[in-house]
Amino acid sequence: MKPNFSLRLRIFNLNCWGIPYLSKHRGDRVKRLGDFLNMESFDLALLEEVWSEQDFQYLRQKLLPTYPAAHYFRSGVIGSGLCVFSKHPIQEFTQHVYTLNGYPYMIHHGDWFCGKAVGLLVLHLSGLVLNAYVTHLHAEYNRQKDIYLAHRVAQAWELAQFIHHTSKKADVVLLCGDLNLHPKDLGCRLLKEWTGLHDAYLETRDFKGSEEGCTMVPENCYVNQRELEAFPFGIRIDYVLYKAVSGFYISCKTLRTTTGHDPHSGTPLSDHEALMATLCVRHSPPQHTPSATHGPAERSRLISVLKEAWAELDLGMAQARWWATFTGYVIGLGLLLLALLCALAAGGGVREVAIMLWTPSVGLLLGAGAVYLFHMQEAKGLSRARAELQHMLGRAREAHDLDPESQAALFLGQQPGTAGGGQI
């Protein structure tokens, strides 16, 4: 690679809102999205909520001349909804399905059936290794009483860990997607602190688009206005995040979003706004590359966010265990009820009523059994993420305590935590 190497990358990201039979004007929007992507000819277009594989196949055919490489990430019962179109050949791809992703009995929310995941693409561009990730985390249905908070934090951690462990030899890391996290939400901070990824919206000097970079805005006719009541400008939950390793420097030259309208005419392309970023990658002498995670201030921030995430997962685990215990009691009660009904049916008298009650009681028993198993699994999943967090917290604290600047801060009254196995 030449020392004056420079690479410009044009990236597109959109949550397409492509639910068959439910999303309005789906066919028309997918068609217009295809036209737009063909016209703009991005290097990489990363899409979420393409729930119908037919839509993907339609786009693949339509985009083939401009984006010869494409992939749809399959998972769950329905699919992950994630897909990607690339102007450049895809060297490798794989995916990681999140361990926790809502509850199967919350059928009206549907997330569990999707098998939400993170997809990874490895691209080689002029000798540079680019790891591009696309993801979609669990939706937030009620911000005040968010029953999926622990799951989303666990997903953010799994995402951060997947990126951390699979990008060690990448020169540039790019993450696009709908995180369903506001910029200051725990999951978003955890992801950024642990991976060292930078937020294109916060980094760029040339932004044009919706107010405050929001990706769900009240101007969009597909958005449920009630959901945005507390946020007059809308919410920012879709992101373009990036970083370069030592030896490279990456910056976001421009960032554009749609603003609740079609870029040309007609209705918007989706209920989310599209993100369009122009990134520039340059060579940089290793010593000039700023280290995002090695200063004492960064370490303090990391320790604080790891602690916060640990506490959130701990709460989630207590909740999961409570449900497992509760359904355990329901199973016991169901068994007793069934025995009683059998006795009544055999004894005559209220025989018909007893037989009629068999169905609901067997249903109760099976349902409670399934919910019990599910919450046992949930507790295991949360416990796994908590153990990983705890380990990294211990290591971050050790590094922090060993740091001379942190030692000085300690004497000045700042209190770093103590490193320890079981303690938090």
Next chain:
Amino acid sequence: MKPNFSLRLRIFNLNCWGIPYLSKHRGDRVKRLGDFLNMESFDLALLEEVWSEQDFQYLRQKLLPTYPAAHYFRSGVIGSGLCVFSKHPIQEFTQHVYTLNGYPYMIHHGDWFCGKAVGLLVLHLSGLVLNAYVTHLHAEYNRQKDIYLAHRVAQAWELAQFIHHTSKKADVVLLCGDLNLHPKDLGCRLLKEWTGLHDAYLETRDFKGSEEGCTMVPENCYVNQRELEAFPFGIRIDYVLYKAVSGFYISCKTLRTTTGHDPHSGTPLSDHEALMATLCVRHSPPQHTPSATHGPAERSRLISVLKEAWAELDLGMAQARWWATFTGYVIGLGLLLLALLCALAAGGGVREVAIMLWTPSVGLLLGAGAVYLFHMQEAKGLSRARAELQHMLGRAREAHDLDPESQAALFLGQQPGTAGGGQI
């Protein structure tokens, strides 16, 4: 790191057969395993089938002075059964739970409930980065009619991909575990060809232990002799596999297995045999490190095994889709039956019989619904692995076709496949 750097690693692997209430002499065996590990003081002890977390906690306490670092990989309803004890600090750990792992309705086989996984540990030893993986794949219950074959092949591929993507910056890669695969089984070949891992048993010049390196032998009193009828020496399904990246050279100095008896006295430690390997890592000039995956012969082998795996997953997908279609019909039938029963119950006459049949018909409906969803998910999981395989197959073929030696082979009658998207 010094140029004459050399590192000796003593590794222990055992499938512990630690099923609470079912495995014979479990408590006693765990105790003796602890004594043995303490006495031998390995660098790393990797265990499978430690199903009870209490057993892990007991071992952790007992082994703390010799192995200060330990981790239990939690997943599924029961747990992954995987754990590790290390003499050296563990820098990082994470895990990947296999997407496909048997069927929840095969309760007597139980694999689905375990959440089988691969665990990863990152260790820094004298400046060397060691990625150690421990895993346990789906059991084989009937070799002649193996309904889990596609799942095990998909697991082997996910394992290979996980290692491939997470070990790019590791100097040494180590994989231990119970693969439930014979050395020449498709999954084993796929794993070795894709990752370039070497088999300690085949590589070492100093082997002592059971005949042909078998890890389930008829001499072991816990082994079901009927299962080994076709294999007079036993079967080899537990492995120590390793590789070093360019710049390092790794070899297996010695490999020992137990031989169906306790190393000292009493019954064997498990129904599997333990593997004990001494590995030696040395510096090596990059050009002297043999490349395992870049020659045309290796590429031919890779192409052949990728094709074979693709075909196996394709068969599995057809099977999964057949089950989804079949259960779809059962759901339709169940709905009809329920409507009929409601009509009969309302109409009188055979009312009691109709009401009595409600329970089984509702059960049938719910059961078929769950099985339908499960097989839809299964088809998605297999299709995902097949797509990854197909992509890598295309790339391997392109590389093979571009290779001058392969071109020569082509003229001599060897037929490399054609690279292409949908073709295999």
